[in-house]
Amino acid sequence: MAQINPNFANLQGSYLFAEIRKRVTAFADAHPDASLIRLGIGDVTKPLPPAVISALHAAVDEMGEPDTFRGYPPETGYDFLREAIVQHDFAPRGVPLSPDEVFISDGAKSDTANFQELFAPECVVALTDPVYPVYVDSNVMAGRSGAMNEATGRYARYVYLPCTAENGFTPALPDRRVNLIYLCYPNNPTGSVLPHTELAKWVAYAREHQAVILYDAAYEAYIREPDIPHSIYEIEGARECAVEFRSFSKTAGFTGTRCAYTVVPKEAMGRNAAGESVPLHPLWFRRVSTKFNGVSYIIQRGAAATYTEAGRAQVRELVDGYMENARIIREGLKATGLEVYGGKNAPYIWVKTPDGLGSWGFFDRLLNDAHVVGTPGSGFGPSGEGYLRLTAFGNREQTEEAVSRIRARMAR
Amino acid sequence: MAQINPNFANLQGSYLFAEIRKRVTAFADAHPDASLIRLGIGDVTKPLPPAVISALHAAVDEMGEPDTFRGYPPETGYDFLREAIVQHDFAPRGVPLSPDEVFISDGAKSDTANFQELFAPECVVALTDPVYPVYVDSNVMAGRSGAMNEATGRYARYVYLPCTAENGFTPALPDRRVNLIYLCYPNNPTGSVLPHTELAKWVAYAREHQAVILYDAAYEAYIREPDIPHSIYEIEGARECAVEFRSFSKTAGFTGTRCAYTVVPKEAMGRNAAGESVPLHPLWFRRVSTKFNGVSYIIQRGAAATYTEAGRAQVRELVDGYMENARIIREGLKATGLEVYGGKNAPYIWVKTPDGLGSWGFFDRLLNDAHVVGTPGSGFGPSGEGYLRLTAFGNREQTEEAVSRIRARMAR
Numbered sequence: 001m002a003q004i005n006p007n008f009a010n011l012q013g014s015y016l017f018a019e020i021r022k023r024v025t026a027f028a029d030a031h032p033d034a035s036l037i038r039l040g041i042g043d044v045t046k047p048l049p050p051a052v053i054s055a056l057h058a059a060v061d062e063m064g065e066p067d068t069f070r071g072y073p074p075e076t077g078y079d080f081l082r083e084a085i086v087q088h089d090f091a092p093r094g095v096p097l098s099p100d101e102v103f104i105s106d107g108a109k110s111d112t113a114n115f116q117e118l119f120a121p122e123c124v125v126a127l128t129d130p131v132y133p134v135y136v137d138s139n140v141m142a143g144r145s146g147a148m149n150e151a152t153g154r155y156a157r158y159v160y161l162p163c164t165a166e167n168g169f170t171p172a173l174p175d176r177r178v179n180l181i182y183l184c185y186p187n188n189p190t191g192s193v194l195p196h197t198e199l200a201k202w203v204a205y206a207r208e209h210q211a212v213i214l215y216d217a218a219y220e221a222y223i224r225e226p227d228i229p230h231s232i233y234e235i236e237g238a239r240e241c242a243v244e245f246r247s248f249s250k251t252a253g254f255t256g257t258r259c260a261y262t263v264v265p266k267e268a269m270g271r272n273a274a275g276e277s278v279p280l281h282p283l284w285f286r287r288v289s290t291k292f293n294g295v296s297y298i299i300q301r302g303a304a305a306t307y308t309e310a311g312r313a314q315v316r317e318l319v320d321g322y323m324e325n326a327r328i329i330r331e332g333l334k335a336t337g338l339e340v341y342g343g344k345n346a347p348y349i350w351v352k353t354p355d356g357l358g359s360w361g362f363f364d365r366l367l368n369d370a371h372v373v374g375t376p377g378s379g380f381g382p383s384g385e386g387y388l389r390l391t392a393f394g395n396r397e398q399t400e401e402a403v404s405r406i407r408a409r410m411a412r
Numbered sequence: 413m414a415q416i417n418p419n420f421a422n423l424q425g426s427y428l429f430a431e432i433r434k435r436v437t438a439f440a441d442a443h444p445d446a447s448l449i450r451l452g453i454g455d456v457t458k459p460l461p462p463a464v465i466s467a468l469h470a471a472v473d474e475m476g477e478p479d480t481f482r483g484y485p486p487e488t489g490y491d492f493l494r495e496a497i498v499q500h501d502f503a504p505r506g507v508p509l510s511p512d513e514v515f516i517s518d519g520a521k522s523d524t525a526n527f528q529e530l531f532a533p534e535c536v537v538a539l540t541d542p543v544y545p546v547y548v549d550s551n552v553m554a555g556r557s558g559a560m561n562e563a564t565g566r567y568a569r570y571v572y573l574p575c576t577a578e579n580g581f582t583p584a585l586p587d588r589r590v591n592l593i594y595l596c597y598p599n600n601p602t603g604s605v606l607p608h609t610e611l612a613k614w615v616a617y618a619r620e621h622q623a624v625i626l627y628d629a630a631y632e633a634y635i636r637e638p639d640i641p642h643s644i645y646e647i648e649g650a651r652e653c654a655v656e657f658r659s660f661s662k663t664a665g666f667t668g669t670r671c672a673y674t675v676v677p678k679e680a681m682g683r684n685a686a687g688e689s690v691p692l693h694p695l696w697f698r699r700v701s702t703k704f705n706g707v708s709y710i711i712q713r714g715a716a717a718t719y720t721e722a723g724r725a726q727v728r729e730l731v732d733g734y735m736e737n738a739r740i741i742r743e744g745l746k747a748t749g750l751e752v753y754g755g756k757n758a759p760y761i762w763v764k765t766p767d768g769l770g771s772w773g774f775f776d777r778l779l780n781d782a783h784v785v786g787t788p789g790s791g792f793g794p795s796g797e798g799y800l801r802l803t804a805f806g807n808r809e810q811t812e813e814a815v816s817r818i819r820a821r822m823a824r
Binding site: 001002003004005006008009011014043044045046047048050053056057060061063064065066069070071072073106107109110113114117118119120122123134137138141179180209210211212253255256257258270271272273275278280283286287289290291292293294295296297298299395 | 413414415416417418420421423426455456457458459460462465468469472473475476477478481482483484485518519521522525526529530531532534535546549550553591592621622623624665667668669670682683684685687690692695698699701702703704705706707708709710711807
């Protein structure tokens with residue numbers, strides 16, 4: 001018989017967005033005249049920059065002519081895009097990379113979910129709590145989680161790194177040996193960042209214990225303050241122990257266009273069963289070339305246009321617009337007396353629930369009193385309980401309206 | 413330490429295309445004036461149909477305007493594309509499907525490589541020999557192969573189904589129990605097809621032994637003869653035991669544009685350890701929504717345009733053009749006395765090597781005498797030894813020239 005992967009039985013139902021939808025639908029049915037403002041989902045709303053649109057049109061035209069038509073792309077991406085990434089995203093920060101250390105993909109979700117395939121099922125995984133659920137579930141499927149403890153909401157074999165207001169959303173080093181460490185900075189969902197000194201502790205830990213850091217920097221473009229590393233490779237020694245995931249989704253509005261990339265330095269190492277170093281670069285190359293056929297030529301041309309002079313200015317404007325939304329939410333909510341985190345170097349605002357409300361209780365209050373939809377923090381892990389996530393990806397008018405409603409109807 | 417996946421050590425070097433490149437480069441260096449014709453790689457050369465180009469441009473424009481911009485696509489694809497697929501690819505052949513049984517993806521390579529994740533590592537895999545290498549390597553990575561036997565060129569745990577001229581390239585049912593069966597028809601690399609009666613035997617086998625058939629129908633559009641099933645669901649009972657992979661790559665010239673789909677009927681079942689039925693549809697849905705963020709809106713609009721009236725006519729013309737190349741190669745080579753298979757319902761022509769030459773020997777003779785590049789059959793598995801693959805994806809003039817050179821210089 002075709003026996004199914006037994007690890008799938010360890011997956012938990014993904015009720016979060018279904019439950020949100022259910023409650024929102026019930027509210028809308030009961031209040032047909034209410035105008036809801038959705039600040040829950042981390043999806044962009046502004047159109048693609050004009051430079052990207054032009055490049056996409058030009059590439060479409062190329063695909064329609066015999067002389068410029070392109071067949072299979074290189075599985076790891078076109079050089080024109082890999083070179084632009086190296087030149088614009090890393091060189092200016094003093095990080096020298098070779099273009100063939102950059103792997104172009106259809107999304108950071110795919111890459112952060114797939115990269116664990118390079119490692120043995122025995123590896124112990126460390127995750128911040130709260131966390132982006134993809135890291136959790138992809139490792140469940142691969143057999144690294146153990147069973148869910150329903151009482152704690154935690155998997156038996158994962159090492160959780162709580163991030164709450166009490167520790168300034170800064171995870172402490174694990175108290176037992178871990179092998180794979182997922183870090184996402186600027187952080188989804190808390191909007192926090194790791195300064196250079198904190199990130200350096202993780203690189204030192206990984207080097208000492210021969211662990212690998214899976215560093216998700218999808219929100220890098222939102223960093224505003226100095227002294228916050230944009231890439232983990234700004235930390236000395238990170239090339240030997242870290243891979244980094246980046247995306248055009250939130251930077252250039254590519255959530256519906258699909259392009260991202262992963263950096264695997266030639267020096268990054270795993271270990272074989274005998275403890276000998278094994279470079280990750282050829283393993284990832286083999287995985288990508290076996291299971292993937294590359295990203296559409298058209299889309300790669302669109303992504304490359306974000307690095308032209310016009311493209312860079314337009315992307316900056318896009319990100320600045322969302323960060324202005326973040327400021328409006330952060331300051332507006334603070335003025336009502338709410339405890340508010342994030343939103344300074346990230347498009348996420350992490351709100352402490354007031355009056356001892358749980359995440360869902362605050363979600364309901366926002367929905368009923370202000371007609372604003374957030375995301376309950378408990379959906380991102382047990383340490384997210386008592387928080388709620390708002391995003392800066394709405395349009396300006398709706399964001400201002402949401403804040404003014406919260407101020408008018410929820411101030412105490 | 414971050415221990416690497418030990419299964420990767422079982423992968424064999426992928427020397428085939430590297431070795432071809434090496435020999436071609438050496439020849440070109442020695443004969444700088446020779447004009448090489450490449451009929452080796454299975455990549456299309458004709459531009460995208462005009463209906464697709466128009467739809468891509470229109471979708472790009474939508475992404476540039478606030479009111480029509482699209483964020484994250486549904487992970488499993490837009491309804492407009494899933495509905496067109498059901499209506500045009502299946503309904504006319506008497507196969508009723510629900511749109512939500514169709515999962516849109518970036519490529520059949522990704523899907524045929526990833527689908528095995530739903531199954532336990534213990535499953536026994538059956539593969540035709542010769543075979544598309546992705547099925548082999550993706551199961552090696554998942555730990556289903558056992559070690560390579562260097563003497564036979566075969567993995568210890570795979571069940572190989574030889575397909576040679578002796579059995580008319582029709583695989584016999586396995587002589588021991590298998591759980592996962594990869595079938596690709598029309599076949600890459602042999603260009604053979606399975607008639608209804610033969611495919612029905614496999615469906616009966618799978619149902620009797622609770623196996624699952626992974627049916628790769630990427631070349632379905634090339635079928636010309638009647639009585640050849642275009643979909644495995646034309647066989648009664650296949651909905652309970654088969655998934656089917658389709659692609660826009662070879663149909664509409666999408667190798668560089670990237671869109672494909674996988675059909676998972678609601679009745680298709682695996683088994684849990686207790687032997688109870690477990691539907692594959694929710695498992696694949698969970699896998700896709702956890703590890704993938706969907707295909708670009710722009711690209712899905714381009715794919716959907718292949719189902720408009722103009723698009724259908726243009727795709728037919730594209731495929732007819734390649735099939736005319738296939739006829740030219742098949743008939744031209746036959747006229748030289750070569751034994752030739754395939755090319756009637758598939759874009760691949762599978763040539764028996766003459767004079768007792770091995771695959772590489774014939775490759776060298778074609779290269780040296782006719783300046784034509786093929787692909788040695790041995791690169792697709794041990795039973796491909798003694799054959800060479802030519803493809804119909806070149807342009808007409810070059811295909812005619814290649815055949816005329818082979819006739820002039822290699823006739824005996």
